[in-house]
Amino acid sequence: MSLVDRFKHGVDLTKFKADQALRIRDVEGEIGALRREISTVREQIASTALKLHKETPISNPELEELCLQVDQLFEQIASKENVISAIRIEEPPQIAEQAPQDYPGSPCPNCSFKVPLGTKFCTNCGQSMPELKPVSEPAPQSNTQACANCGVELDTAGAFCTQCGHNNA
16 A cells, blocks of 8 residues: 555544544433433422422322432521521621720721821721821820831830831731
8 A cells, every 4th residue: 555545544534533523422412411301300300299298298108208308408408598697697896995095086087996186097997097186295105116117106006107107017
């Protein structure tokens, strides 16, 4: 057999195998459609059996047991849906004691944390504070630290700098 004949034979064989694979895939698709149809009919049988179970006891013990299992599963679903409902109505925890109340301050417009008057940023959330006149006496400084960004003395109760808003936590 010549080289051209062998090449032609190889092409014909490949064409045959490709056609064979396509025909097999088509038949497998038809089988899949039939299996889906069987599943649909089975679901209809199950729905009918469950409906009969609700109306009157079923005389077939095996079918009655399966229906009771489905009833129990529905009860479990209802119980879990009640848990979801309870979770959805939960309230968030109340914010713990905010800032020391022994100095004059104003609430942050974002988080209501009491910050010293005259500060530019909330020490709790970093929100920019509205311009207010500073008090003549500064807030008491206990356990102070310096801001890592601008160097201003900070009360360690706050995570954010009162002057530049830098997060020092």
